[in-house]
Amino acid sequence: MLRFIARRLLETIPVLFIIVTATFFMIRFVPGGPFTAEKAVTPEVMRNLERAYNLDQPLWRQYAGYLGKVVFHGDLGPSFKYPNRTVNEIIADKLPVSLELGAISLALALAVGLPLGVLAAIKRNTWLDYLCSSVAMIGICVPTFVLGPLLVLTFAIHYGWFNASGWYGPIDRVLPSLTLGCVYAAYVARLTRGGMLEVLNQDYIRTARAKGASEVRVIFRHALRGGLLPVVSFLGPAIAGILTGSFVIETIFQIPGLGREFVNSAFNRDYTLVLGTVILYAALLIGLNLVVDIVQVWLNPKLKFE
Amino acid sequence: MRTRLTLLLAVATLLGSGCAKKEAALTANSGSNPTPRKVLHFGNGTEPQDIDPAIVTGTPEYRLLQTFSEGLVSEDPDMQIIPGAAERWEISPDGLTYTFHLRADGKWSNGDGVTAQDFVATYERMLNPVLACQYAYMLYNHVVGAKAFYDGKTTDFSTVGLKARDARTLVVTLTQPAPFLLHAMNHYAWYPVHIATVKKFGGLTQRSTAWTRPGNYVGNGPYVLKKWIPNQIIVAERSPTYWDRARVKIDEIDLYPIELADTEERMFRTGQLDVTNEVPLTKLAVYRREHPESVHVDPYNGLYFYRFNVQRKPFDDVRVRRALALAIDRESLVKNVTLADETPAYNFVPQNLLGYRSEHTFKADLTEARRLLAAAGYPDGRGFPRADLLYNTLEKHKTIAEALQQMWVKNLGINITLVNEEWKVYIDDQHSRNFQFQRAGWIADYIDPHVFFDLWETGGGNNDSNWGNAEYDRLLHTALGAPNNPARYAIYQKMEQILIAEMPVLPLFNYTRARLISPRVKGFYSTPLDNYPWKYADLAP
Numbered sequence: 001m002l003r004f005i006a007r008r009l010l011e012t013i014p015v016l017f018i019i020v021t022a023t024f025f026m027i028r029f030v031p032g033g034p035f036t037a038e039k040a041v042t043p044e045v046m047r048n049l050e051r052a053y054n055l056d057q058p059l060w061r062q063y064a065g066y067l068g069k070v071v072f073h074g075d076l077g078p079s080f081k082y083p084n085r086t087v088n089e090i091i092a093d094k095l096p097v098s099l100e101l102g103a104i105s106l107a108l109a110l111a112v113g114l115p116l117g118v119l120a121a122i123k124r125n126t127w128l129d130y131l132c133s134s135v136a137m138i139g140i141c142v143p144t145f146v147l148g149p150l151l152v153l154t155f156a157i158h159y160g161w162f163n164a165s166g167w168y169g170p171i172d173r174v175l176p177s178l179t180l181g182c183v184y185a186a187y188v189a190r191l192t193r194g195g196m197l198e199v200l201n202q203d204y205i206r207t208a209r210a211k212g213a214s215e216v217r218v219i220f221r222h223a224l225r226g227g228l229l230p231v232v233s234f235l236g237p238a239i240a241g242i243l244t245g246s247f248v249i250e251t252i253f254q255i256p257g258l259g260r261e262f263v264n265s266a267f268n269r270d271y272t273l274v275l276g277t278v279i280l281y282a283a284l285l286i287g288l289n290l291v292v293d294i295v296q297v298w299l300n301p302k303l304k305f306e
Numbered sequence: 307m308r309t310r311l312t313l314l315l316a317v318a319t320l321l322g323s324g325c326a327k328k329e330a331a332l333t334a335n336s337g338s339n340p341t342p343r344k345v346l347h348f349g350n351g352t353e354p355q356d357i358d359p360a361i362v363t364g365t366p367e368y369r370l371l372q373t374f375s376e377g378l379v380s381e382d383p384d385m386q387i388i389p390g391a392a393e394r395w396e397i398s399p400d401g402l403t404y405t406f407h408l409r410a411d412g413k414w415s416n417g418d419g420v421t422a423q424d425f426v427a428t429y430e431r432m433l434n435p436v437l438a439c440q441y442a443y444m445l446y447n448h449v450v451g452a453k454a455f456y457d458g459k460t461t462d463f464s465t466v467g468l469k470a471r472d473a474r475t476l477v478v479t480l481t482q483p484a485p486f487l488l489h490a491m492n493h494y495a496w497y498p499v500h501i502a503t504v505k506k507f508g509g510l511t512q513r514s515t516a517w518t519r520p521g522n523y524v525g526n527g528p529y530v531l532k533k534w535i536p537n538q539i540i541v542a543e544r545s546p547t548y549w550d551r552a553r554v555k556i557d558e559i560d561l562y563p564i565e566l567a568d569t570e571e572r573m574f575r576t577g578q579l580d581v582t583n584e585v586p587l588t589k590l591a592v593y594r595r596e597h598p599e600s601v602h603v604d605p606y607n608g609l610y611f612y613r614f615n616v617q618r619k620p621f622d623d624v625r626v627r628r629a630l631a632l633a634i635d636r637e638s639l640v641k642n643v644t645l646a647d648e649t650p651a652y653n654f655v656p657q658n659l660l661g662y663r664s665e666h667t668f669k670a671d672l673t674e675a676r677r678l679l680a681a682a683g684y685p686d687g688r689g690f691p692r693a694d695l696l697y698n699t700l701e702k703h704k705t706i707a708e709a710l711q712q713m714w715v716k717n718l719g720i721n722i723t724l725v726n727e728e729w730k731v732y733i734d735d736q737h738s739r740n741f742q743f744q745r746a747g748w749i750a751d752y753i754d755p756h757v758f759f760d761l762w763e764t765g766g767g768n769n770d771s772n773w774g775n776a777e778y779d780r781l782l783h784t785a786l787g788a789p790n791n792p793a794r795y796a797i798y799q800k801m802e803q804i805l806i807a808e809m810p811v812l813p814l815f816n817y818t819r820a821r822l823i824s825p826r827v828k829g830f831y832s833t834p835l836d837n838y839p840w841k842y843a844d845l846a847p
C-alpha cells in the first residue's frame with residue numbers, strides 16, 4: 001500500500017507541472033490584462049506598471065521566474081488586484097472559511113443523505129421510496145441561488161432568527177451550510193440508493209438472508225459497505241469542490257471564502273491569484289482522489305492496490 | 307427525522323462556534339450597548355483593492371479614501387469647495403500659481419502634524435515612475451516639470467512645480483491654467499499619505515506593501531481604520547485627531563463589500579444595512595409603493611452612450627450616425643427599460659454641472675432621421691450593411707441594446723446585430739478600436755464640464771472613436787485660459803455644437819444612483835460623485 005501511495009504521489013508531480021504550465025500560458029493569451037480598465041491607462045503608466053510586475057520581460061522568463069519562486073520558496077507572488085496582499089495570504093485567509101463551510105455542509109449532507117438513500121433502497125417502490133427520491137430530486141433540481149434566498153426570506157427576514165448574510169458569528173453558519181448541504185445531501189441520497197439497490201440484488205446478500213441473518217445485519221453489516229462505493233467516488237471531487245469554495249453560496253451570503261476568489265481572479269486577470277487557486281484546487285483534487293482510491297480498496301474486497 | 311435535523315443543526319452551530327472568530331459583536335442586531343454609539347452600516351460595493359491613493363482606481367476605494375484621508379481642499383455635500391487640510395489659498399491672477407496655507411491644527415491619526423512637506427513627498431512618490439501610479443496623470447497633466455520627472459528625464463524633484471515654502475505653505479505651479487483644479491484636487495490622486503509609515507512598511511516605490519493594513523495605516527481624515535477583514539467588513543472609527551472632529555457625528559462606519567444588489571436588499575430588510583450601494587431594479591417599484599421613505603434616487607455625474615468607430619462603415623458617414631441618434635425614444639427608454647429615473651441625454655455633458663447648461667441639444671426627429679439615412683444611400687434601411695453593436699455581458703446593457711434594436715428596426719428599417727463580450731475582452735476591443743459601435747459609459751473623476759469635453763480631444767486616451775476635429779481641440783485649450791467660468795462655458799457651448807453636428811458618440815441618458823437609505827440616517831444622499839462627506843451625516847438614535 002505504501003508503494004502504491006508513493007507511486008501515486010510521484011505521478012502527481014508531472015500532472016501538477018502540466019496544469020501550472022497550461023494555466024500560466026492560457027491566462028496570458030486571454031485578451032485583456034490585469035490593468036485593462038475602462039479609463040485607459042496612459043502608455044507611459046502602462047510601461048511602468050508592466051515593469052513593476054516584470055510583465056515587460058519575455059514570457060518564458062516570467063514563467064521560469066514564477067516556477068522557481070513557487071517550487072523553491074512556496075511563494076505564489078503578490079496579487080495584481082489586491083496589491084497589499086500576497087496570494088499566499090489570500091489563500092491562508094480564505095481557505096479556512098471555505099473549509100469550515102464545507103465541513104459543516106458535508107457533515108449535514110452525509111447525515112441526511114445516507115439514511116435517506118438507505119431507506120429508499122430498502123423500501124423500494126413504496127411510498128417511502130417515492131418520498132425520499134422526490135425530496136432528493138428536488139434537492140438536485142433547485143439551484144442554490146434559489147434555495148439560499150428562500151431560506152433567507154423565511155428564516156432571516158420573516159422569522160428574524162438569522163442575519164440575511166455575513167460570516168460573523170456561529171449563527172451565520174446555519175443558512176449557508178444548510179443551502180450547500182441540501183444539494184450534496186440530495187446527491188448522496190440518490191447515489192446511496194442506487195448503490196444499495198445494486199448490492200441488495202447480489203448473491204451474497206441472498207446467502208446472508210438464507211443463513212438467517214437479521215434484516216438489520218444484512219443491511220448494515222453486508223450491504224452498506226458495497227452500497228457506499230458510488231458515494232465514495234463522488235465524494236473525492238465533491239470535497240475538493242467544497243473546500244475550494246462555492247462561488248454562488250459565498251456571493252449570496254457574503255462569505256469571505258475562496259470560491260469567489262477562484263472565479264473573480266479570472267475576471268480580474270489577476271494572473272498570480274488565478275495560478276494560486278488553480279494549483280491549490282489541482283493538488284486537492286489529486287490528493288482526494290488518492291484517498292478515494294484507498295478507501296475504495298478498503299470497502300471493496302474485489303479491488304487491490306496496483 | 308425532525309429531531310435528527312434539529313440535532314444536526316445544533317451540532318453544525320456548535321462546530322461553527324468552535325472555529326469561528328468572535329466577530330459576533332459586529333452584527334447589526336446584536337446586543338445593546340450602555341452608551342449608545344452611533345454606528346452606520348453602509349454597503350460599499352465591491353471589495354476595495356487597497357486604500358493607498360497611489361494604487362487604487364475605483365469608486366468604493368474613493369469612498370474609503372475620503373473616510374480616512376483629506377486633501378488640501380474638500381467639497382461640501384453640494385459640491386462647493388471648502389477648506390480641507392489647507393485653511394485658505396490664493397490663486398495668482400494668471401491662474402498658474404496656487405498657494406495653499408495649511409491649518410495649524412491639522413494632524414495625522416498618530417498625532418504628527420500635517421505639513422506641506424508631507425504633500426510634496428506624497429506627490430514625489432506619486433510621480434515616481436517605478437511606483438507606476440495609474441492616476442499620476444492627474445498631476446503631470448497640470449504641474450510644471452511633473453511630466454519630465456515622471457518620464458525619467460530628470461530625477462531632481464526640485465524642478466517640479468510642487469514646493470513647500472515652509473511647514474504650512476505649499477505652492478503649486480501649473481503649465482497652463484486649470485480652472486477646475488480645486489475640484490480635481492478633491493480627487494484622491496491629490497490626497498496626502500504619511501510618508502514615514504509608507505517607508506517603514508516596504509518603501510516608497512513598492513506597490514505591494516502592508517502599510518495600508520489596520521494597525522499600520524496612518525491617515526489625516528475624519529475616521530481611522532480600525533479593522534479590515536477582506537470580503538467582509540471595514541470598520542472606520544471617528545478620529546480623535548481630525549481637526550474638524552467636533553463636526554463628525556457618527557462614531558463608527560461599518561463598510562461592507564457586497565457585490566449583489568439582492569443580498570444588500572435582504573440585509574437592508576433585516577436591519578444589517580442602513581444604506582445600500584444599489585437597489586435591485588426589479589424591486590425599485592415595489593419599494594416606491596410600499597416604502598417611499600427608504601428609496602433615494604440622485605443624479606450621478608456620468609453619461610451612458612454608444613460610441614461609434616467613425617472609421618468603420620457605415621458609421622464613417624455622419625448622416626448615419628445622426629440618423630441613429632435622432633431615431634430613438636429616450637423618454638421611453640428611461641421610463642420602461644432603465645427604470646431608475648435617469649435623465650434622457652440630448653447633449654454630451656450632464657445638465658447643470660457647476661452651472662453649465664447646454665444651449666445646444668438635439669431632439670428625436672423621425673422624419674429627419676429617415677431623410678438622413680436615405681441621403682446616406684439607405685432609403686428605408688435598404689442596403690444597410692451589417693452593423694454590430696458591442697456591449698459587455700450584463701443584463702442591463704442587453705435589455706437597453708434590445709430596446710434600441712427594436713426602435714431602429716421600427717423607425718428606420720435597419721437591423722442591428724448585438725454582440726456581447728466579457729468585460730476585459732470588451733475593454734480590450736474598445737481600446738484597440740476593434741468594434742463598429744459599442745455601449746460605453748463615463749463617470750467623471752471630478753465636477754467640471756471640462757471632464758466631458760476633454761474626452762473627445764483628437765487622439766485622447768479615452769476617445770477611442772477615431773474621431774477628431776482641429777477646431778474642437780483648439781477650443782478645448784482656449785477654454786482653459788478663459789478669464790472666468792461664463793467665458794469658459796461660452797466656449798464649451800461652441801464645442802457642443804460641433805459634437806452635435808458630428809455625433810461621434812450617441813448620448814442616451816445621464817446616470818442616477820438609486821439607494822435604499824434607512825430613515826434613521828440623517829442628511830446623507832448620493833452626491834454627483836457619490837462621495838458624500840461623512841462629517842455632514844448623522845444617525846437618529
